[in-house]
Amino acid sequence: MYVTAWLPIAALLTQVLTRGGTIRWSEAAAIVVPMCLLYSFICQSSWYLCRAVPLRVAPPGERFESETVRFIGSHATAAVVSAGVWVAVGWVWAWILGSTFGITGIESRYVAQIPMLFISGVVLFVIAVAFNYLLITFQLSQQAESKALELQVLAREAELKALRAQIDPHFLFNSLNSISALVMADPAGARRMCVLLANFLRGSLRLGSKQRIPLVEEMRLAECYLDIERVRLGARLKIQRDIDPDCEACLVPPLIMQPLVENAITHGVAPTIDGGVVSLQAERNGAGVRIIIENPVEDEATVKDGAGVGLKNVKMRLANLYDGDARIDVNRNAGRFRVELQLPCDRT
Amino acid sequence: MSGTNASPTGRSHQVMRVAIVDDEELARKLLREYLADLEDVEIVAECANGFEAVKAVTELKPDLLLLDIQMPRLDGFEVLELVGREVSVIFVTAFDKYALRAFEVHAVDYLLKPFTTDRLRKALSRARGRLDSRQPLPITELAAAARVPGAHLERVAIRDGANVHVIPVSKIDYVEAQDDYVCFRSEGKGLLKQQTLGEVESVLDPAQFVRVHRSYILNIDRLAKLELYAKDSHAAILRDGTRLPVSRSGYARLSAVLK
Numbered sequence: 110m111y112v113t114a115w116l117p118i119a120a121l122l123t124q125v126l127t128r129g130g131t132i133r134w135s136e137a138a139a140i141v142v143p144m145c146l147l148y149s150f151i152c153q154s155s156w157y158l159c160r161a162v163p164l165r166v167a168p169p170g171e172r173f174e175s176e177t178v179r180f181i182g183s184h185a186t187a188a189v190v191s192a193g194v195w196v197a198v199g200w201v202w203a204w205i206l207g208s209t210f211g212i213t214g215i216e217s218r219y220v221a222q223i224p225m226l227f228i229s230g231v232v233l234f235v236i237a238v239a240f241n242y243l244l245i246t247f248q249l250s251q252q253a254e255s256k257a258l259e260l261q262v263l264a265r266e267a268e269l270k271a272l273r274a275q276i277d278p279h280f281l282f283n284s285l286n287s288i289s290a291l292v293m294a295d296p297a298g299a300r301r302m303c304v305l306l307a308n309f310l311r312g313s314l315r316l317g318s319k320q321r322i323p324l325v326e327e328m329r330l331a332e333c334y335l336d337i338e339r340v341r342l343g344a345r346l347k348i349q350r351d352i353d354p355d356c357e358a359c360l361v362p363p364l365i366m367q368p369l370v371e372n373a374i375t376h377g378v379a380p381t382i383d384g385g386v387v388s389l390q391a392e393r394n395g396a397g398v399r400i401i402i403e404n405p406v407e408d409e410a411t412v413k414d415g416a417g418v419g420l421k422n423v424k425m426r427l428a429n430l431y432d433g434d435a436r437i438d439v440n441r442n443a444g445r446f447r448v449e450l451q452l453p454c455d456r457t
Numbered sequence: 458m459s460g461t462n463a464s465p466t467g468r469s470h471q472v473m474r475v476a477i478v479d480d481e482e483l484a485r486k487l488l489r490e491y492l493a494d495l496e497d498v499e500i501v502a503e504c505a506n507g508f509e510a511v512k513a514v515t516e517l518k519p520d521l522l523l524l525d526i527q528m529p530r531l532d533g534f535e536v537l538e539l540v541g542r543e544v545s546v547i548f549v550t551a552f553d554k555y556a557l558r559a560f561e562v563h564a565v566d567y568l569l570k571p572f573t574t575d576r577l578r579k580a581l582s583r584a585r586g587r588l589d590s591r592q593p594l595p596i597t598e599l600a601a602a603a604r605v606p607g608a609h610l611e612r613v614a615i616r617d618g619a620n621v622h623v624i625p626v627s628k629i630d631y632v633e634a635q636d637d638y639v640c641f642r643s644e645g646k647g648l649l650k651q652q653t654l655g656e657v658e659s660v661l662d663p664a665q666f667v668r669v670h671r672s673y674i675l676n677i678d679r680l681a682k683l684e685l686y687a688k689d690s691h692a693a694i695l696r697d698g699t700r701l702p703v704s705r706s707g708y709a710r711l712s713a714v715l716k
Contacts, residue, residue: 279527282551283481286570290487343482379480380529382506407530 112149119145122229131218139206140219144199148230151191152237158187159241184238192230196223265429276313277371280338287341302340309333316363321455324391324398325357331370331389338374345384346374353392359454361398362430368419369402369448377404377446398454406446420448427452473585476502476517478510478536479525479549484570488523488549491574498581507531507614508621514540515619521584523568526550530623534600535614539621541596545588547580559602563595597656609662613641615648622648626665631701632657632674645697667714669693669707677714 119141126137162183203219206212284306291299312330316322332350339346366389373387385405392399420439427435427450436451475498477488485503492498502513507528513519524546526533534556537546548567550556560567566580613629615622630642634654640647658668669675679695683703686692691703693711703711 279552282570286487286551287481287483289571290483290490293490294486341481341483379527382480382529 111153112146115145115149118233122226125225125229126222131221132215136206136212136215136218139212140199140203140215143202144195147198148191148195148233151195152234155187155191155234155237156241156244158183159238159245164242164246184235188231188234188238191234192227195230196227199226276310277375279375280371283341284337291340298340302337305333305337305340309337313364313367319363321360322363323357324359324361324400325352327361327363327366328352328357328389328391330364331366334367334370335374335387338378342374342378342384345381346378347384347386349386349388351388351390351392355393356391356398356454358456359393359398359452360456361400361452362426365423365426365450365452366400366402368423369450372419372448373402373404373446377406381405381407393454394451396454398452400450400452401447402450403445403447405444406441408444423450472497472499473521473581473588474499474501474517474519475521475523476500476504476510476513476519476544477523478504478507478513478528478533479523480505480528481525484525484549487571488577491577494574495578495581507533507536510536511539511616511621512619514544519544520588521545521547521581523547523549526553526556531614531621534603537594537596538600539614539616541594545584546594547584553603555605556603559599562602563599565594565599597652601660604660609665610660613650615641615650617648624648626661627676627678629666629676630679630695630697630699631676632666634672664714667707667711669701669703669711671704673701673707675701675711677711683708683711 122141122145123134123137126132126141127134132140162180164180200216200219200223203216207214207216284302288299288302288306291302309330312326312333316326316330328350332348335346335348339348370387370389378384378387386403388401388403390399390401390403420437424437427437431453434453436449438449438451440447475492477485477492477500479485479488482505485505489500489503492500501517501519502509504510504513508531510522510524511531514522522536522540522544524533524536526548527550528536533548533550548556548560548565549570549572550567551570557567557569559565566583568576568580610626612626613624615624624641624643628643630644632654633640633642633647635649637651638649639652639654639657640649654668654672654674658666658674661674665678666674666676675693675695679697681694681696684692684694689705691708693701693703695701
C-alpha cells in the first residue's frame with residue numbers, strides 16, 4: 110500500500126531523468142525503480158524521527174526560537190543525509206549497471222543528473238516528514254476521542270453503580286421501627302427481622318459490586334426484601350413466586366430487579382388499604398430469560414415520580430449493559446401493574 | 458423522664474385522649490405499648506388509615522392524633538387539612554425529606570421512627586402545652602410546604618361529616634367560590650371545602666385548570682365552547698351545558714393555555 114504510493118513518484122523521476130535527453134527510457138527506469146524502492150524505506154524511517162521530535166507549541170519558559178531551530182535543524186540534517194546516501198547508492202547502482210550489464214556510459218550520464226536527484230531526494234524526504242506529522246496528529250486525535258468516550262462510559266457506570274447501591278432510607282427506618290415494635294411482644298420475631306435486614310444489606314453490598322450474578326441470587330435478595338416488607342405490612346402483602354429452576358443459573362446484572370420490587374411495594378401495595386399480591390415470575394424464553402414482576406395498582410393512582418425514577422434507572426442500565434439486546438415492557442391492566450424484563454441468558 | 462409531670466400549666470393530671478393513626482399494625486402496636494406506661498393518656502381509637510382517622514375525630518373528639526404521614530389513599534397531610542382545626546397533632550414518620558423540612562420551617566413537633574419512650578413523652582408534653590394555650594397549627598402552610606416542589610395536586614380530599622370523599626383532579630369539572638368555602642363540582646355533585654379559591658388555584662396544574670373568573674376555576678377538558686355575550690365579556694359553555702362567566706383577564710389566561 111505504502112510502496113504503491115511510490116509508483117507515481119518513480120514514474121515522475123523517470124520522466125525527469127529522460128528530460129536531459131542523454132538517458133533513455135529503459136535506462137532511466139532501471140535506475141529509478143530500485144532507487145525509489147530503497148528511498149521509500151528511508152523515508153518511512155523518518156516516522157521515528159517525527160515521533161522523537163514531536164510537533165508542539167513551546168511550553169512557557171522555553172524559548173520559541175530554540176525549539177524551532179532544533180526542529181528545523183534535525184529534519185534538515187536528516188533530509189540532507191538521507192538524500193546524500195540515496196544518491197550515492199544510486200551512483201553505485203549505475204556503476205554496476207554500466208560494468209555488469211554493459212550499458213555504456215551510464216555512470217557518467219548518471220553523475221550529470223546527481224544535483225537534480227539530490228534536490229528531489231530532499232524534497233521527497235520533507236514531504237514524507239509532513240505526511241508523518243499529519244498521520245501522528247490524526248492518531249493522537251483518535252486516541253483522545255476514544256479516551257473521552259471511555260471516560261464517558263466509566264462515568265455512566267459509576268453513576269449507575271451509585272444508583273443501584275442506594276437503599277431507600279424510608280425502608281430502613283421503617284424496618285428498624287418494626288424491630289422496635291417486635292422486641293417486647295415477639296422477641297423471636299424481632300431477631301428474625303434483624304437477620305433478614307442484615308442479610309438484605311449484606312446481599313446488596315456484596316452483589317452490587319459484581320458485574321453479573323446468577324438469577325437465583327438476585328431472586329433470593331428480592332425475596333429477602335419482600336419478607337422484610339411482609340413483617341411491616343402484615344396481611345396486606347401477599348407474595349407469589351414462580352421461578353423456573355432452568356433459569357436460575359442465568360447471569361443477570363446485580364440488583365436489576367430491586368427497584369422494580371421496591372416500586373411494587375411503595376407504589377403498589379403500600380398505597381392500597383387492603384393490599385394485594387406481588388408476584389415474581391421467571392422462565393426461559395428461547396435463548397433468553399423472562400422476568401415478570403406484577404403488583405396491584407389503584408385505579409386512580411397515576412404513576413408517581415418515584416416509580417418513574419426506578420424504572421428509568423433499570424432502562425438505562427439495560428441499554429448500557431446489553432446495547433439493545435434486552436427489553437423492558439411496562440403495562441397496566443385491570444388493576445395490575447406489570448413489568449416484564451427480557452434478558453439474554455448468559456452462563457459462564 | 459422530663460415529660461410526664463412537667464406540663465407548663467401544671468394541668469398534667471387531666472387525661473389526654475389520644476388516637477393512633479398508622480397503616481402498619483406493628484407501628485400501632487409500638488405506640489400502644491409506649492402509651493400504656495403513661496397514666497395521663499388514654500387511647501380512644503386506633504386507625505389504620507386516614508378515613509378512619511377523620512371518622513374517629515368526628516365521633517370521638519380526641520385531644521390528640523399521633524399521625525403517620527405515608528398512608529394509603531389519604532395521607533397524613535390530607536388528614537391534617539381535614540381535621541387539623543379540631544384536634545392537636547403529632548406527626549410520626551420514618552423519613553420524608555419534604556415533610557421534615559415543613560415541620561422544621563413551621564416549628565411543629567414530630568417523631569422520627571424509630572423513637573424512644575422519652576422522646577414520645579417530650580412530644581406529648583409539648584402537645585399538652587399547645588393544647589392549653591390553644592395555639593393552632595399552621596395547617597395550610599404546613600401542608601403546602603410538605604408538598605414535593607413542582608408537583609401538582611393529584612386528588613382532593615373533602616370531608617362530609619365523618620366521611621371523606623377523595624376526588625381525582627381529572628374528575629373535577631370546575632371549582633366555584635362560595636363565601637368562606639369552595640365548591641368542587643364533579644359528576645353532577647358539589648362538595649364544599651373550607652378553603653379559598655386562590656389556595657385551590659395555587660395547587661392545581663395550571664395547564665389543566667384555569668382561573669376564568671374571580672369565582673371560578675375551570676377544568677379546560679370540560680370546555681365545549683366560548684361565547685361572546687357582551688363587549689369584553691365571555692361565557693364558557695361546558696360539555697354538560699353549564700354556563701360559567703369568563704372575565705376579561707380570565708379570557709386572556711384561557712387563550713394563553715388553549716393556544
